[in-house]
Amino acid sequence: MSLPPNPDPVLNVPITPELVKKHGLSDEEYEQVKKILGREPNLTELGIFSVMWSEHCSYKNSRALLKGFPTQKSDADAPHQVLVLAGEENAGVVDIGDGWAVCFKIESHNHPSAVEPFEGAATGVGGIIRDIFTMGARPVLLTNSLRFGDLSSKQTQRLFRGVVHGISHYGNCIGIPNVGGDIYFDSCYEGNPLVNALCLGLLRHEEIKRGAASGIGNPVYYVGADTGRDGLGGASFASKELSEESAADRPAVQKGDPFMEKLLMEACLEMMAIDGLVVGIQDMGAAGLTCSTCETAARGNAGIEIELDKVPQREKDMNSYEIMLSESQERMLVIAAEGREAELEAVFEKWDLHAVQIGKVTEGTDMVVKQHGQPVAVMPAAKLTDEAPLYKRESKEPAHLAEAREYDFSKIPVAGEQALGEALFELIGHPSIASKRWVWEQYDHMVMTGSTILPGSDAAVVRLRLGKDSFKHIAIANDCNNRFCAVNPYKGGLIAVAECARNIACSGARPIAMTNNLNFGNPEKPESFHYLKEAVRGLKNACQAFDVPVVGGNVSLYNESPESAIDPTPVVSLVGIFDREAHITQQTVSGGESLILLGGIPTELGCSYYLKVIHNLLVGDAPEVDAEHEAHIHEFVRLQIEKGRVTAAHDISDGGLAVTLAEMLFAKDKTFGADLDISEIEPDRLDAALYGESQGRIVVAVNSKHEGKILSDAEKYNIDAEPLGKIMDQPWLSIRTESLDECLVWDANALRETWERAIPDVMERT
CATH class of the missing domain: 3.90.650.10 (PurM-like C-terminal domain)
Incomplete structure (x- = not known):
């Protein structure tokens, strides 16, 4: 259809190749626009095609990959079916039983937050809230997944402060609790922070719009x-x-x-x-x-x-x-x-x-x-x-990845007693591992009075009020370790889902659905597209292994600054449901419990925070993942929690076993200690045992009277379960090993002080 002459000057602007390029359309795309219209577009029409055919709206570089995600549970008769599938509407909807459902989604506001951190983050929160109530659901919680550069950088401190302020301002003012999320600091995000916001809402089946x-x-x-x-x-x-x-x-x-x-x-x-x-x-x-x-x-x-x-x-x-x-x-x-x-x-x-x-x-x-x-x-x-353009980009693995994965760890001698002891302080004080209290205390996480497990544990737990005296509890967690994805994006994708599911299991819940935010570089570069393609393949395979459907999400590409592209960062968010109302935290609740390691002692150092913080290296392969066996461990942990045998559970992830054990001692009102012995299960490298990040490992605290039963059940489940020792009232963490003549001993109060003060000590003096 040709348009009549219009006196508006904007509609008479000549459409030049330079103007087309400024609008982000290729020559081929512009020719397609003219073919669709049967004429040249005016400036307004060019702008409309430009935004609708952008990657942000059309997913033209990623849509083909996303079709591989499972969008429904494998068993059509299983509970918690998806009611609104991924891509159908603004957000997916999942049944939680008794005629009720949850609607949730995660979105990015990365580029706006890099330019205007407060407004960029605040409007990211506002946008994701609208996506949820558009579906007919009342928003009941927010979480966020944030990535910044090195915290010692003044630029990072400015962005970090502005983003957190923007998130807290918008959520607090509107009255929706922010129950947590995850935050990492890495130099790869120095020029391009990631700000991913999630919202979840509650609705009845018949209220879906x-x-x-x-x-x-x-x-x-x-x-x-x-x-x-x-x-x-x-x-x-x-x-x-x-x-x-x-x-x-x-x-x-x-x-x-x-x-x-x-x-x-x-x-x-x-x-x-x-x-x-x-x-x-x-x-x-x-x-x-x-x-x-x-x-x-x-x-x-x-x-x-x-x-x-x-x-x-x-x-x-x-x-x-x-x-x-x-x-x-x-x-x-x-x-x-x-x-x-x-x-x-x-x-x-x-x-x-x-x-x-x-x-x-x-x-x-x-x-x-x-x-x-x-x-x-x-x-x-x-x-x-x-019918927006759809591209299948060239994929090429960066040449340096194979070399990094084949790194010879004999070049790194195992440290002695003093260095291994000091390493725990350095790791637990790294901003990516340290307490995020400085952040989440700025959020109102108690409004609506539904928050049951507060920010700071493996997963948040929220009570949903269905009626006057009717409730359900859900768990929610976000995860992604960019270092694994940077060396092996396929394994990194697998691990993102596995770790998130592990965090849900440690709370006592069963994951029912996933949303994700795929943060990557320029897909037109073959090396960048390789990261995206392989990470999505890892996510897909993990979702199939855990039988977790994907109900939607967001793709954020072109995350590159003049310095470099970000590490591939496929952020995963899982929602879990409790089969029975039994939920726990990662912190021990009283002295005297036994600690049991499930899944075996860590043996891999590749891509670990130990290598990053102590040796300034990103080498080795990402840890191996057996998703099916890991799902088996998760089921075992859930059952033991439901039976009341487990009082605390914490997965081994960033920082390894030693960090996991220390964090379990930091109870709300008291710092406990532990007397532990790994001499009989210690591998060849003690640094790997203490600080390696092998997957599928969970430490559980149990009442001593249940220890024998849990070990017996683990044997029946074919799960490696090793008693580590006891929680103590005295605030000292000691670990006996075979490799060292003396016990490793740490002052648990000093560890906690390092953990709690790492971020405030930087942010409160700037």
């Missing part, structure tokens, strides 16, 4: 905040590498208002509770009004027409390009049932919010955008969404 436009003549409503010029081109900005000029893209970072979002959330939930009023609903997130309009039309196989003059605007003389591409926050698009407009408008008037009819559902499948009564953009909606 869809984001589809249907019913010819049904009115299309704009609800929420005014549209401004903030956030212009945000989706495109997130789909290119950061550069020295990225600071000039500050207008691409949105401004958030959590108080407005609170009103919008309550109004939308009230509106959606009115039977039959809402036909479809979609938040205006990435690509703003453009994305919400074309996606609802494409999902409903319908046409949609909107008039931009009716869009509430907070700035004067906004043109069609600016209105369509603005990513102003706290806005939603609603398709209502025709004839019931007054009901919808009454709800939003009550909450003192805009509810303006800006269009209608039409025949055909075109998205028609008008301004001043004249069409300014006409295009087939599905061509913008379902």
Whole structure:
């Protein structure tokens, strides 16, 4: 369809090759645009194609890989089936029994946070909250997964402080508890921090809402905040590498208002509770009004027409390009049932919010955008969404990886008693391993009074109120060790899922579904694409082994600064359900318990934090993973927790066995000690036994009267279980070994002080 002449200057801008390139479209993609339209686009149409065909919106470089993820449980009759599959809507929905479900998803706001850390992080939280209540669910918790450069860097300290402040500000103001997450510090993130935000909501099966436009003549409503010029081109900005000029893209970072979002959330939930009023609903997130309009039309196989003059605007003389591409926050698009407009408008008037009819559902499948009564953009909606370009990129393993994996560890002599003892202080004081209390104390994690296990344990546990006297508990955890992925992305993907599932098991829960945030470099570079391809293969195989479906997530590519690309970082988030209401933490609860190691003594040093912190090396292969056997160990731990035999459980991960044991001694109100002996199970390398990060290992604390029964059951399950010793009231950690003449002994109070003060000592003096 050709468009009539339009006096708006923006629509008469010549479309040059330079302008096309600036919009992130290749020559081939631009030719495809012209073929779809049957003519050259105007600037507004070019902008619409640019954002909808960006990696952030279309997943054009990753969509083919993601199709391999399992999206439903292997047994159709098993409990906790997926009710809304990955990719169908804004977020996946999973049954939790008795007619109830949870809806959850994780999203990134990496590039905006690198430029404006406070606003970038805050609006990341706001966006993921909207994704959840758009589905009809009331948000009940937040978590986040954060990655920064070396904490000694002033730049990192600035970004870290701003991001944490932004997250806490938005979540605290809107009144949703932030129950934890994971935080790592590594020089690879120096120029490109990662800010991944997760939200989970609760709803009944019949309350699920869809984001589809249907019913010819049904009115299309704009609800929420005014549209401004903030956030212009945000989706495109997130789909290119950061550069020295990225600071000039500050207008691409949105401004958030959590108080407005609170009103919008309550109004939308009230509106959606009115039977039959809402036909479809979609938040205006990435690509703003453009994305919400074309996606609802494409999902409903319908046409949609909107008039931009009716869009509430907070700035004067906004043109069609600016209105369509603005990513102003706290806005939603609603398709209502025709004839019931007054009901919808009454709800939003009550909450003192805009509810303006800006269009209608039409025949055909075109998205028609008008301004001043004249069409300014006409295009087939599905061509913008379902038929975006799809690429299969070249994959090539970086040459240095094979050399790193084959490293000869005989070059590193096993340290003596003093060095091995000092290593624990250095490891437990590394910001990636140390206490994150400085962060989570800034979050309101107690609002809504559902937090049962607070931040700081392997997994958070939250009580969901279903009715006056009816509750369910869920566990949630985030994980990813970038160092494993940097050397062996396939194993790194496997380990991310395995460790997250292990953390869920240590709380006593069973994982039921996963969301993920795939943070990688430029996929157009064969070496970077290799990382993405192999990590996704690892994630897929692990999900199949644990029978955990993927219900959605986010892909964030082009995470590169002028210095380098980030390490591949496929962040995994798992939600677990409790078969019985029995949950525990990683901290011991009283003196006298026995400690039992499940899974065997660690034997591998490859890619460990010991090598990073003590030897400044990233070498060796990532640890081996037997996902099926690990699932077997998880089931065993859950059963022992349900039987009341296990009082604390903590998996071996960053820092190895010694760090795991020390952290178990740091109870809420007391520091315990432990008298332990590994001389009979010690491998050839004592440093590997103490600080290696071999997978599938869990340390459990048990009442001494249950020790024999647990060891007996472990033998029946064919699980390696080794008694380590006892928890003591005196705050000393001692470990007897075969290799050393003397016990290794640490002051547990001094270890705790190092662990607790590592981050505050840096952040409170800057």
